[in-house]
Amino acid sequence: MPAKNNSYGILSLGGLILLLGLAAGFDALMAFLQQNIGTFGALTFWAYALTTVLLAAAALFLFWFLLNRAPKNVGVALIFLLAGSCVAAYPALYMTPGLPWLAAPVWLTSRSYVIDAGGLAAVMGLFSLVLPRGK
DSSP: OHHHHHHHHHHHHHHHHHHHHHHHHHHHHHHHHHHHTOTTOHHHHHHHHHHHHHHHHHHHHHHHIIIIISOOOHHHHHHHHHHHHHHHTHHHHHHOTTOTTOOOOTTOSTTOHHHHHHHHHHHHHHHHHHSOOOO
8 A cells, every 4th residue: 555655645746746837837828928918908817817717726626636535644745835835935035135045037926826826735735734534
């Protein structure tokens, strides 16, 4: 059974990477649309709505997999919690005067989908740590 537990852990971490990658792609798409169409174009408004729903659906699917399909794995839950917390707190860390070593991409702002996905991942990790499993 340990090999199966490892595969669930690897799938969970792969899902986290895919979620953050999907969010980064959505950020790039929205930056492209704002630059080429404008902030108040109809396509931009529809794209905001669609990307928000798609990101929420992807996060919900990963959350369901982490809590219902994968066995409880404290290491994976801690990775979700720590990585998500770091990503979600990145804008605040970037603006802290004593941390000059941090460099943010242009699109990584406090209203970024990546920041939202990081917050969702942190919550997933926290719930995975504290919620009991039915198995």
